[in-house]
Amino acid sequence: MLSILGFLTIALFTYLVMSKRMIAFTAIIFVPIIFALIGGFGAKLPDMMEEGVLLVSKTAVLLLFAILYFGIMMDAGLFDPVSNKILKIAKGDPVKIAMGTAVLALLGALDGDGTTTYMIVCSAMLPIYRKLGMNPLVLATVSILSLGMVAGTTPWGGSATRAISILGLDPSHYFNPFLPTMLGCAVWILFTAYILGRIERKRIGAALIEQVAAAEMAATVQEAPARNTMLLWANFLLTVAIMVTLIMDVVPLFILFIIGFSLALIINYPKIEDQKRVIKEHAANAIPVVSLVLGAGIFTGILQGTKMVDHMAGDLVSVIPEALGPYFTIIIAIIGVPLSFFMSNDAFFFGAVPVLAKAAAQYGIHPVEVARASVVGQAIHLIGPTSAPLWVLIELIKSDLGKLQRFTFVWILLSAIVMIILLLATGAMSI
Known part of the structure; x- marks a missing residue:
């Protein structure tokens, strides 16, 4: 009975979110409450929900201040010097342009927001692509891989946060154990950009490339606003300090970003009125995601408190051949690819992942490995119908969905395989 209620909870939640009959925040709260009441758990609901919210409170705080921090860094033009350097180095060579796009996209993806990354990369690189006649789908592919393999794996990115x-x-x-995999993914993305650039170089032809002078390229790009050099260096050093402290694991992440955001606010906006304005501006990006995480706490608190997840996991394990049990993390990574394409992140991470984690526990697999395996499909999610930033990208590069999916599909599948191999090779995911 509890297993049936659990599967009905996930099915109804997924249906309501994907059919857009309810937003994820309301569905993730009310759907489990309804089925818990049906199951006779009404008296225990307040305690279950409280435990769930407390469970995710640190993650919610981390996400709030990480979004605010990177929002300030983007406004301050922290990555502008990198973008300008890419344009100078490229000099009309499609290989350098594609690899420069990868560098810019990887840096932009650190803030975890797809729309922001697409806008930064497209504003800096699209004029060059058009001037040289390069296929903008190369830019799209490199950007999608960067978001899926970097933004989708950081603890302040929406996917891993869920x-x-x-x-x-x-x-x-x-x-922390994911970092070697992330660095390996960055190298893979640069290699992919190199291959795509070589294809474009061959297609365009050396004669045309030589005709495109660096001065002509620069003329197509909007002049960036003047930046305070001392301020840029201060922001750079602050960001490096945060990343080093993060790797050293001496301060909880949510405390680290609270302090980092406070310092960034004081450094970049000494006036109190400016500080208030900036917080209001970036809160619009942070609050919906943070509220969703807190809603997820209620969802998981109810499913765990009622033991629905335990019964669902038992049923799931019963249909998997026992010989495949030790390879369950790989199974999660593989089935997560098609599920991530068709399902929204809310439906996949809040609906399917808890069940997979409980099933994995039957084989002695820690939930943290399930979390790492579950983000493997994030790149393919970014070309799926439920990815909101996708439509921004399509509009920016003036393409259509079918063309973009056909171009990127093989590269994304290869990237998923590479990520699985890296996770296994670095020990972030075991068998």
Whole structure:
């Protein structure tokens, strides 16, 4: 009975979110409450929900201040010097342009927001692509891979945040062992950009490339506003200090970003009125995601408190051949690819991942490995119908969905395989 109620909870939640009959925040709260009441758990609901919210509270705080911090860094033009350097170095060579796009996209993806990254990369690089006649789908592919393999794996990125919160994990324990995989993914993305650039170089032809002078390229790009050099250096050093402290794991991540945001606010906006304005501006990006994480706490608190997840996991394990049990993390990574394409992140991480984690526990697999395996499909999610930033990208590059999916599909599948191999090779995911 509890297993049936659990599967009905997930099915109804997924249906309501994907059919856009309810937003994820309301569905993730009310759907489990309804089925818990049906199951006779009404008296225990307040305690279950409280425990769930407390479980995700640190992640919610981390997400809030990480979004605010990177929002200030973007406004301050922290990555502008990198963008300008890319344009000078490229000099009309499609290989350098594609690899420069990858560098810019990887840096932009650190803030975890797809729309922001697409806008930064497209504003800096699209004029060059058009001037040289390069295929803008190269830019799209490199940007999507950067978001899926970097933004989708950081604990302040929306995807990993969902996995961390719904499974009640410590963000540091999830992220630190993931760093070697992330660095390997960055190298893979640069290699992919190199291959795509060589294809474009051959297609365009050397004669045309030589005709495009660096001065002509620069003329197509909007002049960036003047920046305070001392301020840029201060922001750069602050960001480096945060990343070093993060890797050293000496301060909880949510405390680290609270302090980092406070310093960034004082450094960049000494006037109190400016500080108030900036917080209001970036809160619009942070609050919806943070509220969703807190809602996820209620969802997981109810599913765990009622033991629905335990019964669902038992049923799931019963249909998997026992010989495949030790390879369950790989199974999660593989099935997560098609599920991530068709399902919204809310439906996948809040609906499917808790069940997979409980099933994995039957084989002695820690939830943190399930979280790492669950983000493998994030790149393919970014070309799926439920990815909101996708439509921004399509509009920016003036393409259509079918063309973009056909161009990027093989590269994304290859990238998923590479990520699985890296996770296994670095020990972030075991078999």
